[in-house]
Amino acid sequence: MNPNQPSKEPLLKIENLKKHFTVKSGGYFNKKKKVIKAVDDVSFTIYKGETLGLVGESGCGKSTLGRNILRLQEPSGGKVYFNDRNILTYKNRELRKLRKQMQIIYQDPFSSLNPRFTIGQVIGEMYDIHGFAKGAEKENRVKEMLELVGLDPSRNTSFPHEFSGGQRQRVGIARALALNPEFIVADEPVSALDVSVQSQVLNLLMKLKKDLGLTMLFIAHGLNVVRHISDRVGVMYLGKIVELSETDNIFDSPAHPYTAALLSTVPEVDPRLKKERIILKGEVPSPASPPSGCTFRTRCPLAKERCKAEVPGLTEVRTNHFVSCHYPLEDGQTLKEVIVSRGSVNS
Amino acid sequence: MEVSTQSTIQADVKTQVKNKKSTLLSRLRENRVTYLSLWFLVLIHIVVFLGPFLWTVNPEDLQQAGALAGWSLQHPFGTDDLGRDVFARMLTGGRVTLVVGLGAMLCSLLIGTVIGACAGFMGKVVEAVLMRLTEAMMAIPTFFFVLVALTVIGTSPLMVVLVIAFSSWMEIARVVYGETLKWKQYEFVEAANASGATPFRILTRYIIPQIIPSIIVAGTLTIAGAILTESAISYLGLGIQPPTATWGNMLQNSQQYIWTAPILGVLPGIAITVVVLAYNFLGDGLRDALDPKFVKK
Ligand SMILES: Nc1ncnc2c1ncn2[C@@H]1O[C@H](COP(=O)(O)OP(=O)(O)OP(=O)(O)O)[C@@H](O)[C@H]1O
Ligand code: SF4
Ligand SMILES: [Mg+2]
Numbered sequence: 017m018n019p020n021q022p023s024k025e026p027l028l029k030i031e032n033l034k035k036h037f038t039v040k041s042g043g044y045f046n047k048k049k050k051v052i053k054a055v056d057d058v059s060f061t062i063y064k065g066e067t068l069g070l071v072g073e074s075g076c077g078k079s080t081l082g083r084n085i086l087r088l089q090e091p092s093g094g095k096v097y098f099n100d101r102n103i104l105t106y107k108n109r110e111l112r113k114l115r116k117q118m119q120i121i122y123q124d125p126f127s128s129l130n131p132r133f134t135i136g137q138v139i140g141e142m143y144d145i146h147g148f149a150k151g152a153e154k155e156n157r158v159k160e161m162l163e164l165v166g167l168d169p170s171r172n173t174s175f176p177h178e179f180s181g182g183q184r185q186r187v188g189i190a191r192a193l194a195l196n197p198e199f200i201v202a203d204e205p206v207s208a209l210d211v212s213v214q215s216q217v218l219n220l221l222m223k224l225k226k227d228l229g230l231t232m233l234f235i236a237h238g239l240n241v242v243r244h245i246s247d248r249v250g251v252m253y254l255g256k257i258v259e260l261s262e263t264d265n266i267f268d269s270p271a272h273p274y275t276a277a278l279l280s281t282v283p284e285v286d287p288r289l290k291k292e293r294i295i296l297k298g299e300v301p302s303p304a305s306p307p308s309g310c311t312f313r314t315r316c317p318l319a320k321e322r323c324k325a326e327v328p329g330l331t332e333v334r335t336n337h338f339v340s341c342h343y344p345l346e347d348g349q350t351l352k353e354v355i356v357s358r359g360s361v362n363s
Numbered sequence: 364m365e366v367s368t369q370s371t372i373q374a375d376v377k378t379q380v381k382n383k384k385s386t387l388l389s390r391l392r393e394n395r396v397t398y399l400s401l402w403f404l405v406l407i408h409i410v411v412f413l414g415p416f417l418w419t420v421n422p423e424d425l426q427q428a429g430a431l432a433g434w435s436l437q438h439p440f441g442t443d444d445l446g447r448d449v450f451a452r453m454l455t456g457g458r459v460t461l462v463v464g465l466g467a468m469l470c471s472l473l474i475g476t477v478i479g480a481c482a483g484f485m486g487k488v489v490e491a492v493l494m495r496l497t498e499a500m501m502a503i504p505t506f507f508f509v510l511v512a513l514t515v516i517g518t519s520p521l522m523v524v525l526v527i528a529f530s531s532w533m534e535i536a537r538v539v540y541g542e543t544l545k546w547k548q549y550e551f552v553e554a555a556n557a558s559g560a561t562p563f564r565i566l567t568r569y570i571i572p573q574i575i576p577s578i579i580v581a582g583t584l585t586i587a588g589a590i591l592t593e594s595a596i597s598y599l600g601l602g603i604q605p606p607t608a609t610w611g612n613m614l615q616n617s618q619q620y621i622w623t624a625p626i627l628g629v630l631p632g633i634a635i636t637v638v639v640l641a642y643n644f645l646g647d648g649l650r651d652a653l654d655p656k657f658v659k660k
Contacts, residue, residue: 088557115559128550132572141568145560191554 026097027199027231028062028085033094035077035084039304050304054080056255057094059330060338062199067225067232069242069263071278072252073300078235079123081252082201085233086118087111098199116146119192123204125184129176135162135187136172142194161190166220182213186220193224200225201233206241218245240282243267251275254303254311257330261337271333271344273318276351294351310342317355318343390652397648400641407638411457422451423606431624443627444616453630456608460590461638463524463609467589470528472582475535476574480566482536483543494540501533509592513601520603523596527589535581542574576653583646587639594635610635 035055041048054077062068070078084091087103095102103114122128129138139158143149149157159169165186176184185205192200202221206214222245225232236242242249243263250260251274259272270276280294296315301307310328313319322342330340334347345354392398420426420438428438430446440449482493512526546552547570555565571578596602597611605612610631617628 083553086557088553112559112561115557120554120557122550122554124550128554130551130555130569141555141560142558145558145564188554191558195558 025064026061027064027099029095029097029100030061030085031059031095031097033058033081033084033096034092035080035089036092052303053255053306054303055084055091058255058257059094060250060257060260062231062233064231065229066247067234067245069246069249070233070235070252071237071239071242071249074237075300075303076252077255077303078252079203082120082203082233082235086120086201088120116195117197118199119195119197119201121185121188121192121200121202121205123208125181125188125208126176128188129184129191131176134173134175135167135179138176138187139172139191139194142191146195148195157194161194162187164193164224165190180213181209182217185209185217189217189221189224193228193230196228197230199231199233201235203235204237205234207237214241221245238282239267239278251278254300254306256311256340257338258312258341259337259339260330261334265334265337269345269347269349271337271339271347272341273316273343273345273351273354274312276345277317280351294355310340312341317351387652391648394648394651396644397652400644400648404638404641404645407457407641408461411454411461414454415451415458418451418454420448420451422447422455422608424448431620434626440626440630441624443613443624444620449627449630452608452613453610453634456610456613456631457634459520459603459607459609460593460611460635463520463527463593463603464586464590466524467527467531467593468582468586470524471532471585471589472535472578474528475532475581476539476571476578478532479536479539479541480543480571483540484547484562484566484570493536497533497536497540500530505530505592506595509596510599510601513596518602518604520607523593523603527592530592531585531588535578535585538577538581539571539574542577543570546570546573576649580646580650580653583642583649587642587646590635590642591639 033055034053034057037052037054039050039052041050056077058081060068070081072078080089083089085096087096087106091104094104096104098114098118103111106114129135133141136155136158139161140154143154143157148154155172158172162169162172167183167186167190171178176187179187185208189205205221206217209217218241221232221234224230225245234242234245239249246263248261249263249266250257251266251272252258253274259266259270259275261271266275267279270279274296277294277296294317296317298315301311301314307314307324309325310316310319310323313323316323320343326342328340328342330338333339333344345351391401415422425446426432426438426442426448428435428442428446430442430444432438432442432446434441438448438450440453443449443452478493478497482490482497508530509526512529513522516522516526543566552565552569555569560569593602593609594611594614597609598614600612600615602611603609605615613631614628614635617624617631620627
């Protein structure tokens with residue numbers, strides 16, 4: 017096991033969390049209601065002090081999962097235990113108090129800051145809302161926060177549009193950290209930024225996370241972004257977590273064919289390590305009409321008859337390595353080897 | 364796709380920044396009619412509100428000159444059918460008319476903004492109730508509503524203001540409702556919620572400030588409507604009662620003298636028409652000038 021592994025004390029326990037959207041379509045006479053299962057029966061634990069990376073293609077439900085854990089949307093079902101209490105039962109007042117302890121950093125540094133507030137007001141709001149600090153003390157705290165995220169504290173009276181994307185993202189981070197939360201959801205915090213700025217913001221996040229002892233759910237598009245920041249990584253596909261394990265396990269010996277295929281397209285740092293890229297066929301199916309059985313079966317190179325009929329559950333196939341697949345890869349096997357040795361129904 | 368949405372948002376923000384630099388006034392200036400209307404309205408408000416301090420003839424006193432006197436130095440517009448100074452009555456009558464217009468607009472904005480914002484933000488039940496109420500009110504003909512209400516509750520200036528306000532808030536409510544729906548999707552609003560802000564705080568500090576331009580436009584157009592409604596009910600004798608002058612009730616008796624003393628009808632008629640038109644032009648011009656996608660034609 018990874019020696020740097022943070023404590024095994026759970027901070028968040030998510031059980032059977034569901035978020036279904038009902039979308040109306042069709043004309044006046046043949047109204048259709050479609051149900052989109054954006055998050056479909058997801059269970060996992062986030063331990064104190066860890067960074068859990070969450071990856072998956074666009075539209076697989078990562079943001080929805082993050083929002084529902086924070087109760088920014090009302091989940092359709094399930095439980096979210098924060099420090100052993102199910103926060104889905106909280107009433108408004110209790111919930112507002114809880115908000116101090118869990119915060120979110122958004123992807124888009126342009127729409128996530130109030131255009132009519134100075135950045136000092138953006139951060140100061142946090143103290144106002146919870147009556148933490150007023151007047152000069154508030155201003156000092158705001159300046160401390162700006163310094164903490166590497167911004168010039170004297171610019172607290174500037175408006176968001178006077179800053180660059182990376183700087184605005186730092187403001188978003190300062191806002192999220194202003195009340196000293198325990199848990200942060202970072203929803204693709206760098207994917208809207210220039211590549212040159214991405215690593216700066218990532219490094220800042222890693223440093224702050226370590227200094228402040230945060231627990232973080234770090235959402236990203238691609239596996240390469242989460243590699244260095246995450247202790248564990250979860251892979252999502254069509255509203256479900258299909259694989260969850262320690263970062264090294266995921267990268268060195270993925271067990272789910274989807275993860276393996278994603279990894280085969282991540283550029284290797286060492287060019288001598290040649291990989292065979294496996295391009296998944298087809299498109300992600302619409303979440304409104306997912307395939308029966310294993311939702312990945314329409315694109316899976318290993319799919320067999322059983323995958324059509326039975327939904328695979330998330331099971332621990334190796335120590336601390338959870339996979340939802342009927343035919344997971346063995347430790348050390350590559351997807352290519354398995355395709356060759358097993359043959360496949362679809363090919 | 365990611366890149367393109369990003370760049371449109373950036374472009375949006377950039378135009379907003381540019382808009383801030385070119386001031387509202389300079390953008391209004393680009394439309395001559397709007398600009399003219401603005402200055403005309405400023406002028407007429409100064410005249411009507413300050414004029415009575417300079418032209419100190421009492422608008423309700425009967426003058427030596429007698430009834431229906433022609434123009435003279437003492438009475439630049441002559442006297443009316445009872446022998447009162449028309450100029451003085453135009454000034455104080457304008458005061459009442461404009462104050463009723465402004466007052467009705469302010470009340471109407473308050474009602475419309477509260478109802479629209481609550482409908483857009485307070486959940487499905489409140490939304491359904493308030494928007495049905497708005498639609499129901501829109502279905503009642505304004506004039507009919509005003510006449511019935513004034514007959515029932517009386518015609519003091521305050522009542523006139525309130526009745527007009529209660530008959531004209533729906534358009535504002537719909538505008539505010541639509542904008543609230545739009546702005547509440549922004550992440551900075553969700554972030555405020557994620558920070559534990561109360562719905563009241565989110566509405567007043569995060570959403571309504573973004574809507575103020577639209578509210579200003581709707582308010583300007585509402586004044587025009589309110590002045591017109593006030594004039595119409597006064598003309599029918601159901602509005603503010605004589606001897607208090609308003610432009611509307613000055614019209615009331617004038618038709619009998621349309622041949623003998625046409626100025627009695629023409630003067631308030633023109634005043635109402637021009638002020639209402641100017642407010643409408645200003646409202647339209649403001650809408651263009653405050654539109655972030657404003658392009659110089
Ligand atoms: N308010 C909503 N109403 C209806 N459908 C929604 C809503 N929000 C999200 N969805 C749908 O739920 C699915 C998951 O969306 P979500 O934003 O969580 O994806 P994501 O993984 O964060 O994608 P991205 O990487 O593009 O941010 C999508 O199919 C989306 O269309
Ligand atoms: S269950 Fe079947 S279809 Fe699904 S990932 Fe595993 S092998 Fe592929
Ligand atoms: Mg997302």
